[in-house]
């Protein structure tokens with residue numbers, strides 16, 4: 001092509017873009033292989049009801065992981081798990097409150113999970129006087145003497161978010177954070193919360209959550225639970241008799257502990273560079289969702305379409321495109337098991353990496369990238385104190401400018417944001433190790449962790465644009481002369 005024709009063509013395309021209100025997106029090698037149809041087809045497959053919501057530690061998670069590994073194989077990725085496979089198995093350490101537990105207040109014998117919920121999964125033997133403190137918002141915490149006592153309080157919604165469109169057990173957690181911490185610090189040996197109308201409403205969700213218990217990986221703080229003051233919830237009607245003075249509470253909480261398997265799924269797209277092929281852009285997602293739970297809107301399977309099938313199929317498309325059009329560096333796709341149980345797969349992988357940790361040049365993680373306003377998104381890890389690599393952030397922001405041009409929300413990346421979103425996905429363990437790390441997300445919505453997070457509710461145009469944005473960023477990482485550096489002053493607020 002001559003220079004003149006090139007200029008004419010450029011001028012024409014500028015006119016075209018001005019006429020049609022579009023901007024020219026610089027071409028980037030390999031991006032054309034990312035197709036909306038593939039994303040949509042695979043997302044429908046992964047969020048299909050036959051995977052039963054892919055709950056961590058169940059055969060459903062394993063089944064979905066095997067399905068995903070097969071997609072990695074079809075994409076031409078090399079197995080990069082353990083023993084020449086796509087898999088890295090690890091044990092979930094789980095604790096649950098046992099049915100052998102017993103709770104008696106005065107002469108009332110409470111039936112576990114019917115009359116009383118046990119919110120703290122930890123063993124305890126308490127035999128102590130009960131004190132009723134009245135409505136929570138009227139207690140003078142400076143004056144009350146609760147040392148050595150079992151404390152009962154009437155829950156009130158004062159100052160608590162009662163927006164129950166989000167997972168409804170959060171209400172009980174908010175109450176405990178607001179009142180319980182002080183009472184325990186002052187020496188209370190157990191707390192009994194008496195339901196208000198909101199706690200009554202959230203009872204089935206809170207119950208399910210508390211029955212589930214706690215999970216961790218070997219060596220984690222919750223792997224082996226030690227004795228803690230019981231945190232109990234009782235029905236609204238209990239207010240009538242719990243106020244009676246001079247009662248004694250006898251609380252015996254027993255815990256059942258066991259392990260079972262979860263799995264990381266790992267594949268790589270190797271470049272041909274003799275030196276830099278040993279460095280990786282790590283693409284991250286999680287296969288697990290929330291299984292089968294309470295019925296909401298005629299469905300009880302929590303399909304996890306946005307959270308997080310959207311990211312899994314996107315990262316697979318990015319890895320496939322990098323396999324077809326390699327750069328200097330390689331790509332490592334790590335789909336982390338049991339994310340929803342406390343980032344367990346990513347914590348396990350960073351402690352037992354299948355490639356040297358020092359070979360990970362950058363981590364591009366995603367969590368929920370297919371919902372909300374078509375023109376907006378968020379990049380977590382782009383604002384201090386979460387920003388750990390100005391270099392990588394510049395890659396991602398440039399990639400956004402050159403590609404989808406999302407309006408980027410930065411509020412959710414602030415340490416003051418009440419959701420603490422930065423701390424809730426798989427980039428975190430990598431960032432803590434000082435590896436340049438980012439999280440792509442289109443943020444929460446009212447279907448989050450409900451059965452309505454299904455494939456039909458995904459915005460596939462937006463998912464395609466998010467995938468292209470991640471690809472453009474990954475492309476910069478694999479093509480760069482120098483890998484992204486970590487900012488020297490990086491320090492997370494917690």
Ligand SMILES: [Zn+2]
Nearest residue numbers: 307308367368
């Ligand atoms: Zn998620």
